[in-house]
Amino acid sequence: MTFGFALLLALTVPLLCLASEGNLATVRRHLQARGASDVVEVARTFLFEGQSTFHAQELSRAGCVAYLALGLGEVRDVDLGLYTRAGQLIAQDIAIAPYAYARVCGARGLDLYASATLYAGRGQLLLLRVDDAPRELGRLPEELPLAVSAGGRLEELRSVGAALDDLSPEAALAYEERSHALLGYVAAGPAIALDLRAGNARGQLLLREGHCYRVALTVPLSRGVAIEIEGPGGQRWLGRSTGDDRTAVAVCALEDGAYNARVQARPLRGLALVRAFEHPLVELARVREVGEASALAVAEAQYVADARGLTLTPLGQAWVEGGVPLSWSLPLAQSGCHALAVVSEVGAAGVDVRLTDRNGLLLAHNEGRRGVPMVFFCAQQPGPIRLMLKARGPDLRVSVWLGQSTREQR
Secondary structure (H helix, E strand, O other), rough: HHHHHHHHHHHHHHHHHHHHHHHHHHHHHHHOOOOOOEEEEEEEEEOOOOEEEEEEEEEEOOOEEEEEEEEEOOEEEEEEEEOOOOOOOOEEOOOOOOEEEEEEEOOOOOOOEEEEEEEOOOOOEEEEEOOOOEEEEEOOOOOOOOOOOOOOOOOOOOOOOOOOOOOOOOHHHHHHHHHHHOOOEEOOOEEEEEEOOOEEEEEEEEOOOOOEEEEEEEOOOOOOOEEEOOOOOOEEEEEEEEOEEEEEEEEEEEOOOOEEEEEEOOOOEEEEEEEEEOOOOEEEEEEHOOOHHHHHHHHHHHHHHHHHOOOEEEEEEEEEEOOOOOEEEEEEEEOEEEEEEEEEEEEEEEEEEEEOOOOOOOOEEEEEOOOOOOOEEOOOEEEEEEEEEEOOOOOOOEEEEEEEOOOOOO
């Protein structure tokens, strides 16, 4: 019996190895067809429920890398998380499925730890590293021997970030992308993850000449952040926040190339997420006239007004103080729906906006909100309205823009 068992084992192990190699080749072809440059096996092990395996890596170059934890045989649920050296979660996939896929884009030198845990079933687990990884895993080939998930069905394949923890950095990135898209921004590439060491981190962004960006920085769980961008010609841009975990800086690139990003934050160890968002409506003539931050703010307001069928035109400028509200009478030449936007020299103004009719009846207000202060209202007939402005912080100069429908639109 001992000889028979040894013979069976000797025949089975090579077959399992051949099957695993075939599965790896199938996954490699699938991911390379989606843009990956290479798929490398970093761990192969047999796990029971509750057991884990991990892999450590330091990025040798800036770019996007992903890990795919692929459970074979009777594996029904696998979870995967990517962590920094400080133990901070970067990305994860916790959906109920016999595989998990998590991706991060980081700077050269970022320390990554991939941890895969088998939650249901038992069997062989392949942990694969995907270089130049695509954002979405896509539908895996049917020939892979995947088991039915612990929930009794195989969940639909997800985009990265579909099964998010609200406190994870990936959730912060998704929120940042959605909020910028509402203002007309387009992501100029993936976010780069920087490993904070002694409160500092460095990375690079690729920007194009003649294009304007809002470079956003998020350091989860921090209390004060700063970012400095240095261009190829030595130009510098600075953004900071004294009590928040995020800030942004307006950058209009003067030439093509790599722009150095230096980050500082209160925690000595942690994760910094930097991403550039481009706005296609920025006019370079306005940049030269009013500056980058103000030109971006005007483009944001124009995008929001255009989405409502309104065209913004400048009304004038005003000096707004925090102690005394500024009251401004505005004549409306036509009835219908209108918009009012307030833009400062530094971009989105910290200004409360209140709009009333001639009798003091409140028409619209925008108080305590982020972004460019805008209000929308509809007037039954032409006539004067009263605009009240009050600075929430230091006194500042603002420009007021009125949006209304054109004759063709009416």
